[in-house]
Amino acid sequence: MLNLLKYPLAALALALLTACSGNEELPDIAADAGEQQMYQEAQRHLNNRNFDLAVRALQMLESRYPFGKHAEQAQLELIYAHYGAYEHEAAVEAADRFIRLHPQHPNVDYAYYMKGLAAYTGNEDVFARFLPTDITKRDTSNAKEAFAEFAQLVSRFPDSPYAADAKSRMVYLRNLLARHEINVANYYFRRGAYLAATNRGRYVVENFQRTPAVADGLAVMAQGYLILGMNDLANDAIDTLAMNYPDHPALNEQGEFDTVYTADGLQRSWVNKATFGLFDPPQPPQFDTRPMKF
Known part of the structure; x- marks a missing residue:
């Protein structure tokens, strides 16, 4: 067993994790809770931006009431909850699942939009959010994927309320991909x-x-x-x-x-x-x- 007295940094990290977990409220949903109560609990976590708890609450709601009146909405909100929790791959998977299950849903354009948004920020990490980095010199696979997803949204749903934002992001991504090619050219010159x-x-x-x-x-x-x-x-x-x-x-x-x-x-x-x-x-x-x- 690790001797925390010999490793003060490890002890500090463990203390911080313990404090954070101690302050996190677990979903207090009763085993016999109704669908409406479970949905309201999930909404409370979303409104409070407790995305990890929102994910768990929405997954629990869907598992107990897969054909309930809030099932489809819960699947949509699960995409956003994963995205808010920085679980970008899970958000893409949730969006793909919703599109596959409900291709004619009136809000399926939101799933396409969130799929692009999740890919758009998919290569961000904790350091990139706090340290200045030139993203045009990083891997562009996520940028290419996001561009393709936004292009699909704009093509399929040109009148979507998310189309304008998707077009703006496509312009930014196109500029990013072009600049990446110039950076590669500069590298080849040096080599x-x-x-x-x-x-x-x-x-x-x-x-x-x-x-x-x-x-x-x-x-x-x-x-x-x-x-x-x-x-x-x-x-x-x-x-x-x-x-x-x-x-x-x-x-x-x-x-x-x-x-x-x-x-x-x-x-x-x-x-x-x-x-x-x-x-x-x-x-x-x-x-x-x-x-x-x-």
């Missing part, structure tokens, strides 16, 4: 995988039109094609960049591409050359214009 970097930039330009990342996608293409010696393609990308985003930092005052790399290799400053590479080393390309507004 010397120039063709892979160029392809990422082209993918953004071709598939994420009207996103802020398109400007950096063109810059990635220009830089990549210059490195690869594909000057005609590089000039096309530079002309498009200069025409649409003349203030992009990759362009100088004359509208020329201020390249770091050419087909001959790194562009070295005179300081770097004079010191035989000891000072002012050239840095690999890095395109990120998020602080700017074109």
